[in-house]
Amino acid sequence: xxxxxxxxxxxxxxxxxxxxxxxxGFVAIKRRQIAHHRNCMVAAFATSMVFLAxxxxxxxxxxxxxxxxxxxxxxxxxxxxxSHTLLAIVNLPAILTALYLAAKGRFAAHARxxxxxxxxxxxxxxxGVLVYFMLYHWFRLPTS
Numbered sequence: 001x002x003x004x005x006x007x008x009x010x011x012x013x014x015x016x017x018x019x020x021x022x023x024x025g026f027v028a029i030k031r032r033q034i035a036h037h038r039n040c041m042v043a044a045f046a047t048s049m050v051f052l053a054x055x056x057x058x059x060x061x062x063x064x065x066x067x068x069x070x071x072x073x074x075x076x077x078x079x080x081x082x083s084h085t086l087l088a089i090v091n092l093p094a095i096l097t098a099l100y101l102a103a104k105g106r107f108a109a110h111a112r113x114x115x116x117x118x119x120x121x122x123x124x125x126x127x128g129v130l131v132y133f134m135l136y137h138w139f140r141l142p143t144s
Contacts, residue, residue, distance in 0.1 A: 015128035
C-alpha cells in the first residue's frame, strides 16, 4: 500500500513515464509506425489520467505543499509551476480532441491539433518532474 507521503514521487514518476511515451510516440509517427505511435499515445494518455487521479487524491487529503525557500529559487519555481499548471489545464481538452480525431480517422485535423499539443504536453510532463524535484529535493530547507 502506498502512503500519502509517497504520492508526490509516484506523480513525478507518472509524469516522467508520460514524457517517455510521448517521445516514443513522436519517433514512431516520424518513422510511419502508426500502430506503435497509437499505442504510445494511448499509454501517454493513460499515465496522464492515472497521474491526474493520484494528484487530485493527494491534494484532496494533503492540501498544498508550500515552497520552502524565499531566495532566488522561489520566482523560478513559481514561473515553472504557473506555466506548467496553465498549460496542463489547456492540454486536457486538446488531448481529448486529438484522441477523438484520431479515433474518427480524421488524421489531417488530428495532426493540426497535435502540432501544438505535443510540445505543450511534453513541457507539462517534464516540468511536472522538475516541480517535484524543486519542491521535495533540490530546494528543501536543511534539517537541523
